[in-house]
Amino acid sequence: MSIGEVLDAKFVSLSNMLQKLKGSKCPPSSLLIMFPHCIQWSKCPQKITLDLNECKRCGKCKVMNLIALSEKYGVQLAVATGGRAALQRVKSQDIRGVVAIACEKELRIGLMAAFPKAIFSVPNLRPHGYCKDTDITMEDVEKCVRGFLEESEAPSKS
Secondary structure, three states, X not given: OOHHHHHHHHHHHHHHHXXXXXXXXXXXXXXXXXXXXXXXXXXXXXXXXXXXXXXXXXXXXXXXXXXXXXXXXXXXXXXXXXXXXHHHHHOOOOOOEEEEEEOHHHHHHHHHHHOOOEEEEEEOEOEOEOXXXXXXXXXXXXXXXXXXXXXXXXXXXX
């Protein structure tokens, strides 16, 4: 791991710790889960970057799980197709909290650009290297979602 990667990981970790201490809460309708297109299986013929409803929920990647999680909690879900488009969505007035999924470098850049927006970051897993067939631990994503919701808004764990 390069020194830049180590610093990015530390920055993201510190940001999550500060966010947890702040304890920002928001209703499900104003919470956004933003994930990179590289979560989608690279050989998938579906164009989810245009419409998440194109996902056939085959289970070859975690897009299906992210859609299910957004439906379970009633939160918004979006694919980050590029830095500017993602930042524009994150900074929109209707979004009060964000669960951002990406590599640590992209998370650091996004956190700095979106400051002071309330954001929990979930670093993706890269079993095939950067930007191809990345993965996530769904428990980490759900924990972040629940961290933003009031207890009365979060369904019991199932």
